[in-house]
Amino acid sequence: MGKVPGYARIWKYGLRYNALNHFMNNIDEASLSRERQKARELRGSQWWKRQLAQGRCHYCGKSYPPKTLTMDHIVPLSRGGKSTKGNVVPACKVCNNKKKYMLPIEWEEYLESVTENSVE
Numbered sequence: 650m651g652k653v654p655g656y657a658r659i660w661k662y663g664l665r666y667n668a669l670n671h672f673m674n675n676i677d678e679a680s681l682s683r684e685r686q687k688a689r690e691l692r693g694s695q696w697w698k699r700q701l702a703q704g705r706c707h708y709c710g711k712s713y714p715p716k717t718l719t720m721d722h723i724v725p726l727s728r729g730g731k732s733t734k735g736n737v738v739p740a741c742k743v744c745n746n747k748k749k750y751m752l753p754i755e756w757e758e759y760l761e762s763v764t765e766n767s768v769e
C-alpha cells in the first residue's frame with residue numbers, strides 16, 4: 650500500500666528535476682536572445698548614432714564613413730558578453746571580419762599591429 654505514494658513521489662521528483670534541467674539548459678539561449686534584442690535597441694539609440702557619427706573604428710582607429718561601421722561586441726555574446734554601452738563599439742568591416750574569424754590570440758596580435766603606430 651505504502652509503495653504507491655512513495656513511487657509517485659519519486660516520479661514527481663523526477664519530473665521536477667527534468668523541468669529544472671530543461672530550464673538550466675535554456676538559460677543561455679534565453680539570455681542570448683535577450684542580449685540580441687538589447688543590441689537592436691542600442692543600435693536604434695541616439696547614443697549609438699553619436700558613436701557612429703565619430704566615424705572611427707574602435708579597433709584600428711581609422712576613419713570610416715559612419716554608414717560602413719558596424720556594431721561589435723568587445724566580449725562576444727556567445728562568450729557571455731552583454732549588450733551594454735561598455736561592451737559595444739563601432740568597428741569597420743575589416744576589423745569585424747577579422748575578429749569573427751581569428752582565434753583570440755590572433756586577434757590580440759592583430760590589435761597590437763594596428764594600434765602600434767596610433768597616437769593613443
Ligand SMILES: [Zn+2]
Nearest residue numbers: 706709741744
Ligand atoms: Zn577597424
